[in-house]
Amino acid sequence: MKESISTSYLFMAVIIIIGLCAIVIIGGLSYSKAFKIKNRMIEIIEKYKGYNSETEADIEQLLNETGYPVQRNRDWSCPKGRGEDATGLNSDEEGVSSINNVDNYKYCIYQYKTIRGYYYSVVTYMPIELPMIGDFLKFEIPIYGDTKVFLDI
Secondary structure (H helix, E strand, C coil): CHHHHHHHHHHHHHHHHHHHHHHHHHHHHHHHHHHHHHHHHHHHHHHCCCCCHHHHHHHHHHHHHHCCCECCCCCCCCCCCCCCCCCCCCCCCCCCCCCCCCCCECEEEEEEECCCEEEEEEEEEEEEECCCCCCCCEEEEEEEEECCCEECC
């Protein structure tokens, strides 16, 4: 009887370790996908030297092709941005509103002014939903990125 108890503890430890490894691998793959999408969105904004209708169309096509999760809740809006106090221009504003129209996908694009010009900040979200308890416990991890500064000449 003594050996059967120790074997069951060992078996449970192995199952827990395998489960934790699976969680780390799946989380890494999800983060990698959201990170790649954020980088590709930054490349598109830099390609068009700003955010316009062509940029928005390319980003929508990118999100459609890559399988970025479609948002179910259509009344979501982007939160305020980081504020402009870091650039040294305005310390009065609490934040900057997003400039993109959120329709099907959950991402935010903000435009910030600096002394030399302006740049864009992109935020994509990595959703974490567990199959059995996904309705009760779901959250998202934001992934941030910035474009280069577009000079005002």
